Amino acid sequence: MSVKEALREICRGSNEVIALDYIEGLVERFYKTGERFVIKAGFDPTAPDLHLGHTVLLQKLATFQKYGGFIKFLIGDFTARIGDPTGKSETRKPLTQEEVERNAQTYCDQVFKILDPELMEVCFNSAWLNTLGSAGMIELTSKFSVARMLERDDFTKRYQSGQPISLVEFIYPLLQGYDSVVLESDVELGGNDQKFNLLMGRTLQRAYEVGKEQSVMLMPLLEGLDGVQKMSKSLGNYVGITENPREMYAKLLSISDELMWKYYEFLSTKSLDEIKEAKKGVAEGLLHPKRAKELLALEIVERYHGEDEARRAKENFDLVFAQNEIPSDIVEMTFEEGAWVCAILKESGLCQSTSQARRDIQSGAFRIDQKKMTNEDLKLQKGEYIFQIGKRRFIKIIIKDTKNAT
Template sequence: MDIGSILAEIKRGTAEIIDFERIESLIKNFYEKGEKFFIKAGFDPTAPDLHLGHTVVLNKMALLQKHGAIVQFLIGDFTAQIGDPTGKSATRKKLDADTVAKNAQTYKNQVFKILDPEKTEVMFNSKWLNELGAAGIVELTSTFAVARMLERDDFEKRYKAGSSISISEFLYPLLQGYDSVAMKCDIEMGGTDQKFNLLMGRTLQRIYGVGKEQAVVMMPLLEGLDGVNKMSKSLNNYIGVEDSANDMFAKTLSISDELMWRWYELLSVKSLIEINELKDGVKDGKIHPKAVKEALALEITERYHGKEAALSAKAEFDKIHSAGGLPDEMSEYELGAPVWIVAALSHCELSASNSQARRDIKANSVSINQEKITDEQLYLEAGEYVLQVGKRKFAKLKVK
């Protein structure tokens, strides 16, 4: 086994690695001595759905599972009731226990689309944090000074702005660091926005005499469909892990050629050599960028839905966009005549609101029976219509 190639793949796409020498030693020990090692990644179950941005870290863990890692997938059911203050300008609301439990189960169902369940331990930090008790928490707080805590960028900004910072929020990074003590992990992974919390694990492992200090691997935040902002459900620039195969394929094809290479680096299982060959082919004009993007869309869709569904999604996309056809399946709605087109678009969930429907019409994005319309005062009489907004949104409307 070429250790150098493995280490190059581990480095691929990372934003920062602290103590890479330790990771190199762990990989070598696995291949020379058969010793396995533990990787921690924590997810607070504050939302029930994962998107491709979340999978950047999961993909790297799945790679390491092939080279000796046991993933400790930590669901922060205890810390979720505090709420991670990272990047927040205000104190977060606490989640109730039932919501945490429900969201945790949803996460478990989704992560095994990426991680090997045979090499994954799902853990809940309530197990040891509940046992820590008042005395243990007081001892934990004595390990870190308030001045150091206020060096954290988001706390510093809120303090200077006179915004509220609760004592429980100071506890959050300490509790996340204590997770690393309890789990005795060798590596912790997270996004670049988690650096302060990730380093806390190294500090506390040393203070509590665990006998090791975890290496830290930080992954960049994946840009969303717009190619500018990080992937986020609130910005509606995301692809959800549980999106339909048709949506997943079509959305991937909508990204720019420039963003495509970024996604290849962070989301594809193709090797760096294979990706560079594709880049050279596009640069030399031997391969069309669209073909490369289609290959990426197929790979991502197949990962979450299987090969047959991915090929079907491609065929559906080609039918609609290349041949000018209509999708085989569309949501169906009924309304009484006459129907104002703006209200129809909103009712059929093609536009988020009447205001958005007006904007869609003005942008020349709306079609009825595959013919563009520009009149926002149009009323539909009795009949059956196929409404379309943009390239991907379709609905059948029966007006009685």
């Protein structure tokens, strides 16, 4: 693959690349000499369970590994104990060291499913920020003015509206930029909301005379299953990478035909040319959209669960949907007699809350033993029931007879 083609894959899906010519030079040098360059991506280990929205950045890191990048996977354990206020109205609650270490380990276990561990190093910024000291911190704060700090969009709006801005909020981007100084990164990746902080790395590398100014690549947020709002657990429109493979496969089959191509671009390892060919096949009627979606779902489930689990997920999906049958190995949960149906839906995980359970019942999305149920006040008697939300979510509910219990 030529340097030009490599850059096309590297820039795929990005919203903005600052100093692309520098990246081009790095890739060209790698092609000629085999010398790798440093890619920095920082992660605060505050939410260790990743969903596909998080993996957009990880997929990009994997692409860089193919074309000469060596990843400095930065766990912001020091900054996580401060709390990143970026884009928030208040500082996030700091984590304990034990929470940070536990979350970081879970994070690493998951990212190794995407990244080549031989071409990366996991770093913790406490290694240098703990020893920075007061003199070092004063020197760091002298590298950037308050006027420049107030150029950040959210700071400007809050300053003009009279909302308070803490010193911690000024210091946080300086610390993130200082990470780039220590790591001597050539490229830093991050989301659109991190642009100011990522550019800080360029500024501080120049101020500390590192001898390079990192390029910056900004990646967009991935829409969730609804195709409207960003993927988020709180919105319930996510696909977790540790989810049951059958659930993951079924969720991916539920996305719209239009959203499918965006998922291909951000989540698939297929080249842009291969995706273009598939899209052409769908447009010309040579490839059914459902089959294109199946291929995407199989690829993603196989990445996180293996080929056998991906195959079984597809077989189960086809059985349930094509033949309208109930899966044979669904999860069982036991409740006491008289349990309220909405409470069961919440505690079983089929719904996030009793309010959501009521809405699902009212909308006709809830079935018991394949019969639509509309009574949101129902209390169950002794017996066994198959609960179902929508077309793909099942759970077996066993109601005990509390009167005869010993």
